Amino acid sequence: MKIGIIGTGHIGASLVRKLSEAGHDVKVANSRGPETIADDLLTHGARAVTAEQAATDVEVLVLSVPLSAIxxxxxxxxxxxxxxxxVETSNYYPQRDGAELLPEGIVESLWVSEQLGRPVAKAWNAIGSASLATNGRPQGAEGRIALPVAADRDQDKKIAMQLVEQTGFDAHDAGSLAESWRQQPGTPCYGTDLTLEQLPAALAAADRxxxxxxxxxxxQIFTTWLGAGTNPDAEWGVAMxxxxxxxxDFQF
Structure with a gap:
């Protein structure tokens, strides 16, 4: 599959590695230019390109950028x-993206879809970057982490779920974009590394x-203990x- 990825932060970098290793034709871009993309992202055949080239002649475009960049x-x-x-992986953090960026009460992915003028799928947003990088497992492995995927078009959901599986995680159909608030930060499925058996209950328990x-x-916890902009390791982040x-009361 021809895939463009825009964004080389912690999530985007892992997706470049995992999807190119899975055999996809991956082009990767960031905001600073192809010459700034680390060579270790290109080990499995991914190509560093401009953002314009990443969005040209691809079947899938993954946007892994701060929400304010959408x-x-x-x-x-x-x-x-x-x-x-x-496919968009973004999450809204007012401290980073600006307190006035989103209208109050709007679902993040619906806002993304409106900004882009087309349907999107929401995936890989509900896992910490350390877990995404290190905790993928083969299909059928005991304790494999499950990730929610939301989309309005069946074709988008099918493709996004397929790619999630290929990055080492069970894909769970989380419904429409209108319901994707259930996988936003602060909900029970966000960063908690649940299995496919546990994930539906976590989505149902979300409190908007x-x-x-x-x-x-x-x-605040992460900033106090680790400093601003520092990501926790997988075990500590999941525990918090x-x-x-x-x-x-949640049963793990």
Whole structure:
């Protein structure tokens, strides 16, 4: 499959490695130019390109950028064929993206879809970067982590779920974009590394009013102990997320 990936942060970098290793034709771009992309991202055949080239002649375009950068990609996304799938991995953090970026109460992925002027799938947003990089497992492995995938078009959901599986995680159909708030930061499935058996209960238990509160608590914990912009290791990050987002009654 021809895949373009825009963004080489922690999540984007892991997706470049995993999807190119799975045999896909991967082009990768960032905001600083192809000459700044690390050679270790290209080990399995991925190619460093400009953002314009990453969005040209691809079947799938993965956007792994801060939410505040999404509007600036709208013109690039217009280059895509209608049947191409756009997968976005972004999450809203007011401390990073700006407190006034999103209208109050809007679902993040619906806002992304509106900004880009086309349907999207939401995937890989509900896992910490350390877990994404190190905790993928073969299909059928005991304790394999499951990730929610939301989309409005069946074709987008099917492709996104297939790619999630190929990165080492069980894909769970989480419904439409309108329901994707259940996999946003601060909800019980976010960063908690649940299995396919546990994930549906976590999605059902999501509290839309409390999610932003819990999101900000997690950010404060991470910032206090690790410093701003530092990602926790997988074990510590999962433990904190489960404590704050799931509460004492959730069955793991």
């Amino acid at each position: 509007p600036g990609l709208a013109d690039l996304v217009k280059r895509l064929l209608e049947q191409a799938t756009v 009013e409390q999610a932003p509160v819990r999101r900000d608590i997690i950010v 997320a489960r404590l704050v987002e799931c509460g004492p």
